[in-house]
Amino acid sequence: MFRIRRIYDEVLPANRNALDQVKAIMRSRFAAVPAEEIDQLGRHLRDPFLKSFLTILFVAENLRQRVQGFAFLLHEPKIRFCFLDWIATKAGMASGGIGGALYDRVRQEAAAFGARGLFFESLPDEASLCPNEALLIENRKRLRFYEQYGARPIIGTAYEKPYKPGQTCMPHLMFDGLGRTERPERDLVRAVVKAILERKYAGYVPADYVKMAVNSIDQDPVQLREFRYVKPQTVSAAVSGRPGDRIALVFPDRHFTHHVHEKGYVEAPVRIRSILKEIADRSHFEMVAPSEFPERHITGVHDLDFVNFLRRTCREIEENRYVYPYVFPIRNKTRLPKDRYILAGYYCIDTFTPLTRHAYTVARSTVNCALSAAKEILNGRRLAYALVRPPGHHAERRSFGGFCYFNNNAIAAQYLRAFGRVAILDLDYHHGNGQQDIFYQRADVLTVSIHGNPGFAYPYFSGFSDERGEGEGEGFNLNLPLPEAVDGDRYRKALTVALKRVVDFNPVFLVVALGLDTAKGDPTGTWSLTPRDFEINGRMLGELGLPTLVVQEGGYRTRTLGINAKHFFEGLAVAHSAAIPIKWPSN
Numbered sequence: 001m002f003r004i005r006r007i008y009d010e011v012l013p014a015n016r017n018a019l020d021q022v023k024a025i026m027r028s029r030f031a032a033v034p035a036e037e038i039d040q041l042g043r044h045l046r047d048p049f050l051k052s053f054l055t056i057l058f059v060a061e062n063l064r065q066r067v068q069g070f071a072f073l074l075h076e077p078k079i080r081f082c083f084l085d086w087i088a089t090k091a092g093m094a095s096g097g098i099g100g101a102l103y104d105r106v107r108q109e110a111a112a113f114g115a116r117g118l119f120f121e122s123l124p125d126e127a128s129l130c131p132n133e134a135l136l137i138e139n140r141k142r143l144r145f146y147e148q149y150g151a152r153p154i155i156g157t158a159y160e161k162p163y164k165p166g167q168t169c170m171p172h173l174m175f176d177g178l179g180r181t182e183r184p185e186r187d188l189v190r191a192v193v194k195a196i197l198e199r200k201y202a203g204y205v206p207a208d209y210v211k212m213a214v215n216s217i218d219q220d221p222v223q224l225r226e227f228r229y230v231k232p233q234t235v236s237a238a239v240s241g242r243p244g245d246r247i248a249l250v251f252p253d254r255h256f257t258h259h260v261h262e263k264g265y266v267e268a269p270v271r272i273r274s275i276l277k278e279i280a281d282r283s284h285f286e287m288v289a290p291s292e293f294p295e296r297h298i299t300g301v302h303d304l305d306f307v308n309f310l311r312r313t314c315r316e317i318e319e320n321r322y323v324y325p326y327v328f329p330i331r332n333k334t335r336l337p338k339d340r341y342i343l344a345g346y347y348c349i350d351t352f353t354p355l356t357r358h359a360y361t362v363a364r365s366t367v368n369c370a371l372s373a374a375k376e377i378l379n380g381r382r383l384a385y386a387l388v389r390p391p392g393h394h395a396e397r398r399s400f401g402g403f404c405y406f407n408n409n410a411i412a413a414q415y416l417r418a419f420g421r422v423a424i425l426d427l428d429y430h431h432g433n434g435q436q437d438i439f440y441q442r443a444d445v446l447t448v449s450i451h452g453n454p455g456f457a458y459p460y461f462s463g464f465s466d467e468r469g470e471g472e473g474e475g476f477n478l479n480l481p482l483p484e485a486v487d488g489d490r491y492r493k494a495l496t497v498a499l500k501r502v503v504d505f506n507p508v509f510l511v512v513a514l515g516l517d518t519a520k521g522d523p524t525g526t527w528s529l530t531p532r533d534f535e536i537n538g539r540m541l542g543e544l545g546l547p548t549l550v551v552q553e554g555g556y557r558t559r560t561l562g563i564n565a566k567h568f569f570e571g572l573a574v575a576h577s578a579a580i581p582i583k584w585p586s587n
């Protein structure tokens with residue numbers, strides 16, 4: 001069993017680890033490649049302009065994340081071609097279909113880029129060009145493999161001509177039409193040869209050789225060698241669509257025990273069920289079981305005494321009893337009352353979020369879900385969804401409220417932060433006061449929130465546009481309060497501003513606090529977003545191409561929750577799989 005995964009960076013531990021294994025395979029398989037060139041491989045992922053190609057690395061890895069093979073694909077967006085720079089499997093192992101699977105994946109990627117052809121080099125299979133008998137056997141096997149896709153050497157040019165005296169076994173330039181049977185045009189091949197020799201072989205090939213090789217391409221269209229190993233009618237050249245990354249879906253199994261049976265308490269277990277019902281059969285998702293994480297992740301963003309208070313107090317509450325905070329410390333904030341139930345007001349921001357016997361344990365398992373989904377991102381997954389309740393974005397450093405106990409998205413962001421800058425984008429109808437409070441003085445986590453103006457919307461005391469962060473964090477909190485009546489168009493104007501700020505911040509990870517209470521008919525909101533709007537919003541987020549963790553926040557109209565979530569993820573997944581995470585300079 002193996003899977004093919006694209007490695008986008010050398011930031012995440014799982015990616016760094018894969019890249020190290022790729023380098024080790026290269027050293028063992030390609031002894032002639034200079035050591036410094038292998039050491040540079042990671043830089044090409046970071047800096048695609050290094051040789052004016054966008055570098056894409058695919059690895060085939062087994063279930064224990066051992067790399068079995070890899071392929072480096074170069075994309076040239078102006079001439080519109082792809083060049084397969086390296087493809088190799090681990091030494092000593094029978095390919096077991098790995099080489100074929102990697103080549104298939106490379107073709108899908110090249111086709112998705114709209115490349116006019118996939119080019120690469122392959123060593124010759126004729127004794128007159130390659131005197132080494134053992135090598136010849138290998139070369140024939142390889143050319144036979146490519147012929148099955150219709151890919152063959154370009155002939156009638158001087159590409160194989162040595163550029164240094166004594167060189168033998170010069171490679172053919174190969175052409176794979178990616179399902180098209182026409183031969184390549186002369187101008188395309190000329191431009192490709194020039195780009196490869198000048199950029200990839202910069203410093204090796206003299207300028208007059210480049211000119212000679214380019215001018216030698218004079219037939220139009222260029223000729224391909226006749227099939228030598230397979231019958232043309234057996235060729236299977238069609239390219240299938242590029243597979244999108246599936247979204248890791250994590251949800252809690254024990255949330256039902258936290259159920260406040262009171263009129264108007266809309267934060268109920270049915271919320272998760274109604275979303276799951278719509279998305280569980282969707283091919284975009286892959287369920288991942290949550291794992292346990294230590295409490296230090298929670299105390300990384302919440303005060304220890306607050307966490308202790310929640311744990312101890314909830315434990316003492318009888319089944320089906322609700323402890324509502326009702327006295328709040330406007331004065332004498334330092335004198336704590338002895339009675340734990342009265343103390344609830346010291347740690348809470350409102351009177352409608354009760355403590356229950358199970359509130360702590362359920363909130364704790366919710367945190368585990370958010371962290372498990374974040375861990376999927378660290379393992380190289382591009383999209384993950386923690387479908388959780390109770391929500392978390394109103395929980396501040398030392399207080400609960402607004403149905404929230406622990407701030408799931410902030411805890412996940414803090415966890416990801418160890419590996420790179422994080423932007424949190426809160427799309428709930430209500431202001432994300434929790435993560436604003438937690439990261440208010442920090443510049444390494446950007447907090448952005450689009451919400452109903454606190455003049456009329458909960459939490460009333462925060463969410464104003466002049467709250468911009470403090471100290472080092474100044475300028476790293478952005479609030480976009482909107483009026484009471486907002487439709488999809490108006491919302492997207494704000495979302496455009498929010499995304500621009502996210503892009504300027506240049507984060508490694510995006511955390512989305514997804515509230516669905518912006519929807520038409522939500523009992524806690526006043527806006528009118530439709531399923532179609534959610535799909536467009538998802539698409540706009542996906543176009544950023546960032547590793548994205550979505551954490552469920554509010555959304556209470558259970559009749560439409562699922563359908564809106566489904567549309568949001570549809571837009572997100574489709575746009576994300578097509579996104580090129582690197583912006584090319586306009587010149």
Ligand SMILES: [Zn+2]
Nearest residue numbers: 428429430554
């Ligand atoms: Zn909300």
